[in-house]
Amino acid sequence: xxxxxxxxxxxxxxxxxxxxxxxxxxxxxxxxxNADETINPPTSHLAEAGGKRLRPVLTLLTAQLxxxxxxxxxxxxxxxVAVELTHIATLYHDDxxxxxxxxxxxxxxxxxxxxxxxxxxxxxxxxxxxxxxxxLGPQAVLAHAKTFERLCMGQLHETLPRPAGTDPVDHYIQVxxxxxxxxxxxxxRYGAMLTGAGERTxxxxxxxxxxxxxxxxxxxxxxxxxxxxxxxxxxPGTDLxxxxxxxxxxxxxKALAAGELDAAGQAILSRLSTGDLSxxxxxxxxxxxxxxxxxxxxxxxxxxxxxxxxIQGLEGLEEAVLDGTRQRLxxxxxxxxxxxxxxxDAGERVGQVRAAMEDFARILVDRxx
Numbered sequence: 001x002x003x004x005x006x007x008x009x010x011x012x013x014x015x016x017x018x019x020x021x022x023x024x025x026x027x028x029x030x031x032x033x034n035a036d037e038t039i040n041p042p043t044s045h046l047a048e049a050g051g052k053r054l055r056p057v058l059t060l061l062t063a064q065l066x067x068x069x070x071x072x073x074x075x076x077x078x079x080x081v082a083v084e085l086t087h088i089a090t091l092y093h094d095d096x097x098x099x100x101x102x103x104x105x106x107x108x109x110x111x112x113x114x115x116x117x118x119x120x121x122x123x124x125x126x127x128x129x130x131x132x133x134x135x136l137g138p139q140a141v142l143a144h145a146k147t148f149e150r151l152c153m154g155q156l157h158e159t160l161p162r163p164a165g166t167d168p169v170d171h172y173i174q175v176x177x178x179x180x181x182x183x184x185x186x187x188x189r190y191g192a193m194l195t196g197a198g199e200r201t202x203x204x205x206x207x208x209x210x211x212x213x214x215x216x217x218x219x220x221x222x223x224x225x226x227x228x229x230x231x232x233x234x235x236p237g238t239d240l241x242x243x244x245x246x247x248x249x250x251x252x253x254k255a256l257a258a259g260e261l262d263a264a265g266q267a268i269l270s271r272l273s274t275g276d277l278s279x280x281x282x283x284x285x286x287x288x289x290x291x292x293x294x295x296x297x298x299x300x301x302x303x304x305x306x307x308x309x310x311i312q313g314l315e316g317l318e319e320a321v322l323d324g325t326r327q328r329l330x331x332x333x334x335x336x337x338x339x340x341x342x343x344x345d346a347g348e349r350v351g352q353v354r355a356a357m358e359d360f361a362r363i364l365v366d367r368x369x
Contacts (some may be wrong), residue, residue: 198324
């Protein structure tokens with residue numbers, strides 16, 4: 001068990017990551033509450049509400065693939081805080097856009113302090129994340145800037161009308177890759193980058209992060225319909241109410257365009273286009289209908305397929321890590337028995353980390369089972 005995640009990790013790996021994750025958590029709570037009595041309540045609101053801390057966990061995992069002397073160092077810990085701060089900042093903005101009443105089982109920030117304060121709070125947290133990343137070097141700064149651009153563009157592409165002639169499902173997958181996958185991807189990359197694991201390793205773990213981010217969001221599309229607010233802290237059907245077509249609805253629309261949609265699906269689309277989704281009872285009826293329709297199963301299968309593809313991409317991880325280890329050893333002038341011992345240790349660590357990353361992927365999609 002690492003944090004809230006039941007990862008398949010041996011005691012030696014847990015012993016390295018769990019204390020580091022605790023240090024990240026302590027730093028996170030300090031960073032969100034280091035202003036004054038006016039600013040601290042909103043900036044600390046969502047961090048104190050909890051969360052799975054998926055992104056820092058992934059940063060700490062991939063940091064184990066490089067120089068072990070750096071794996072739980074200051075830069076890796078700050079990277080873990082920065083990616084979680086960035087994620088939390090986007091939640092403030094998302095909740096304003098979605099008019100969501102709950103987040104992580106607590107009242108969303110805009111219901112407590114208003115829309116303007118919630119937006120500004122998210123901006124403050126982005127600024128604090130940027131300050132942390134600035135100390136990690138220009139490569140990390142560029143990665144963070146590109147990631148935040150993708151986060152915003154993904155949200156814009158979801159909000160604005162889809163360009164004519166584009167496939168709605170393909171367009172939506174790109175939205176998910178941008179608004180969710182990009183931050184998980186850079187979280188994985190930071191761990192490898194900041195420990196000198198090598199460019200090949202960075203590419204492998206970054207690709208894993210982006211794909212599992214898409215899988216995670218597709219699983220969320222299922223959870224939005226099948227769970228209850230007491231369990232998830234989210235109101236079922238929030239995206240429907242806000243007019244956002246998630247994957248189940250997009251699959252209905254695609255089947256309709258192809259002349260292949262059944263009567264039940266047509267009834268759902270009719271209710272979505274003509275009914276009052278602000279009415280709780282009406283929304284609950286549409287959610288119930290979607291729960292029973294095959295598009296929900298298809299969305300779940302898509303999430304599992306993206307997770308499987310992410311796991312398959314880890315097949316090149318061992319050779320990438322060993323290649324990076326050889327480069328570091330050569331640059332350091334380490335040869336002979338000492339080099340062989342470090343390569344053996346790297347091979348053992350990559351096996352442990354890969355198993356944990358595979359569990360990470362499965363856990364994210366099993367939520368929608």
